[in-house]
Every structure is written in structure tokens, then in C-alpha cells.
Amino acid sequence: MGLLIQEPPLQVLPSLAKAIGLNEAIVLQQIHYWLQKSSNIEVGHKWIYNTYNAWQKQFPFWSIPTIRRTITSLEKQGVIVTGNFNKAGFDNTKWYRIDYQKLESMSRRCDQNDQTMRSIWTDGADQNDQTNTNRLPETTTETTIKTSSDKPDDHLSENFEAIWKEYPNKAGKKEAFRHYKKWRKESKEHTDEYLMAKLKAYKQDLAVNAWKKPMNGSTWFNGRFNDEYTVPDMNQPPIRAKGYQF
Template sequence: MKSKWLYSKHPIVVDMELASEIGLNESIVAQQLNYWINTKSAKLINGKKWVYNTYQNWQRDSFPFWSEATIRRSFTKLEEMGIVETGNFNKAGFDKTKWYTINTEKLDKLMSRRAAQNEQTDCSKRADGAAQNEQTNTRDYTEITTDNNNNVLDKPKTSNSSDGVHKKIIDYLNSKAGVHYKHNANATKRVIDARLKEGYTLADFIAVIDKKVAEWISNPEMSKYLRPTTLFGPKFESYLNQKSVNPSQYQKYGTKRVEKGTDWSKHQASTETNVSSDDLKNFFRNFEEKHNGGT
């Protein structure tokens, strides 16, 4: 019985070599763009097929599993690599909707260079292998220790390639927030890896740390949330896109923030009230009783 999730509709195709060269997200975007420019909705302009779309519509029609920010970053990277070209062919001057096409010559040149590099690497590996086979058969054994007649081979530990990114992010957070989190904690690695898979970069993590430290560091109620599971969790995108907070615009007053430069002498309190003195006495008496637990 065929699963309803497998190829029941037009699938998103990912070429492994293309993804390895330009990135997974970017290869998905390029494939979908190629699909649309070969449909009837494309327009032939200056000898090239173009389609126009907003990031919101890209998300709705092609990438419902991504945020608009992820889609924007992927298109921007493709433009920087020269694979995607953009233009504005809108009739209305105020319409800033982007038009997109693929620079196939640039893409083919990029992939051809990759193929040549791979071939050169393979030749080098074959040459090195042949040279090693001609050498004397000597082995470099790792130190073997014996404990209770059991031989234990002391193998070097393997390291995750993303550990360097984890350490850079957490070291920066610790230095900025005065905390002491470990970069190799499982919970920390999970939230960082989740954001990296969504296409966020080291610079994005640094930006979130800077913004939230500036906003929360002086607030005892919020500073406890300067932790990896909060900063890099599901709200990461909203933190990244919020406006930066300038701490110099505020001064701390208790646990609240009061804007500097406020001249309270110009704010005269109103003495008019419709509440009688007896009502006020009853209000404060009830408040005190509730606050003191009715004692």
C-alpha cells in the first residue's frame, strides 16, 4: 500500500551535488524557481524567462515549511552567488515586487568547477594510495593498556564538525551575560542545531544575544532567561527581527524602566475624584487585609 505522503503531488526534488555546493535551502529554492520559470506563468523578457513573487507568496505557494526570513536569506545567498538574478519589470512605479530568473551559465560554471575539483582530489587520493602501497609495510599501533587482563585500545575521540559553532555561540553568550553554560550540553546543542538547520548563521545568533542582553541584563525578572533554551528556542526569529534596545535610553528604577529626560514637575496630578473618603478607607482596609492574608 502506497503512503499518501510519497509523491502524491509534485514533489520537491533535491540534487545532492547541488545541495553540497550551494547549500540545502538554496538548492531547494533554485529547484522550485526553475519549476516556476518553466510554467505558463513565466514571462519572456530580454530572452529570459522570469517570474515575479513576494516573499509572502513564496511561503504560501512553495515553502510553507519555512519562515519568510529563511526564504529571504536563501534568495539573497543565491543572488550573491550569481545563480539567481532579480529585476523589476512592474508597470506601476510603486510596485516593488521582485522578478526572478536563473543564470544557468553561472550555475553550470559553478558546478563544472566543483566536478573538476572532485576529479583532481580523486586523482590525488589514488596517487597517494599507490605511493603508500610501495612503502614498507609498517604499522603505527595506538597505545594498548592492560587492565585485569583485558586489552583496551585507546582510540582518539571523534569530534562533531558543528562543535566549533556551538562553542563560539555559547562562549559569546557567557561573556556577554556573565553566565557559565556549557556548549556541549545536549539541550543546548539541540536548540542550536535546530536553528542551524533552518538556515540561521553564526551572525544571527550573535545578533540575538546582543539584543536580548541589552534588553534583559538589568532586569532581575528577565535576566534569568538569558539562557540557550530561551534565546535559541522557537522565538528565535522574533528575537532576531526585533529592533535593538539602547540601554542608555533607560534608567533602572526598581524592576521597572523609566525613560530618562522626563520632567515630572511638568506633570501635575489631578486632585479631583468622585470617590468619597469613606470609600477610600474601605478600599485600603480591604487591600491591607488581602495583602496580609486576612490577619
């Protein structure tokens, strides 16, 4: 019984899968659902936004490369349009909308019943009750599909902001974030907890050695966090040189 339907199943119309591909039809139906709920209006259209890691929460049976290929295929077919309306310049999270006119033109070339196909491609209001994907967990913030409860590795920009908040020199943030992303994506050994521990040691080193000035953020995040910081044990008595009286 464990593999029979006891949770919300994904649905897809065979006619849509025939027209654009099975994986593409599944992703497109999900985007369509969230667009009905979105209140993000840019350049006269509704948009949603999400990262590939967050998309994988909704499609856990696919790898991130598969999701990326599927979305790229939808872009090449012209059925979805992508953009970037993020407030932070370093945030590359993609925004998505559906080109419903393109889908309408494709529907005329399909051999399936035209009325059935138009019901999903042109009348979004009816689909909210019919699709079962509306019970999948939301995974983005604001009014679309992100929430602040995402797991730590889902959104690198959010993790970086938490670390940057503690960094003592606010110069070079854009480059610092670029170095941070490269390091997090290439390093399987190190974690954000490791970086925070190194930052704590660095700040202690600065406090003890007042003559030091905190490095530009782009410098420290470009590998200088791996420097060794020796912080004196303040509970130990100072070392006295032989032959001198203090």
C-alpha cells in the first residue's frame, strides 16, 4: 500500500505532454498553478520565481540537472519566459511566466480534442480546483512560492546575507558574494558553519590586535577566511622576559 496513492499525485494531460514533452508538461502545469496565486506583476504580466534547489522540493524524483534541462527546453519552445526582477543585484534567482498565446497556437496543431486542451491553456481559474499540485508545499518567499522556512542550503543568497551581517567591513559585498557562491558550490567539505566559525576567530583576532583593520569583504571571502588566527588565552598570565622586572 505504501506506493499506492496516499499523497497528492502529479497530473498531466496527455495532449500537453504530446505537444511539449512529458517532463515539460509536468513543470508547466506547476508553473501555471502558482501563477494563478501570484500577485507579482512586472511589465504587465504575472510572474513567479524560484531556484533550482527549491524546484527540486516539488519534483524530488528529478535531479537538478534534469529540472534545469526541462526548464531550458520550455524556454527554447517559447512557452515560458524568464526574467530577473530581484531587488538585490547579486541575486540570480529566475522569474517565470507562461506565454499563453504561444500555447494557444500550439494547441491548434494538436490532434486531441481542442476544447479539452483549451481548458488548461486559457482558463486558469478552472484549474485551481482540478489540479492536485495545489497541495504541494510552497517553497518561495513573499506572495509566490518561496518561504522563509527553506532549508539552509536552498538559497545561497540568504545564507550569505546571514554571514555578511556579521562581517565587520561592508565594502566589496558584490564580489564577496561571487566568491562565496563559487566556494560553496565547489566545496563539499566546508559548510556555512565552518565559515561562521572562521569569521568568529577573525573578529576575535581583530579585537585583540587593534592595529589591524578588517579586510575588504571581497578579499576575506576570496579564500582569506582560511588564514590561521591565533587568539591569546586571556586567562593566562603574560609572558615575562628573563632578566627584567615589571
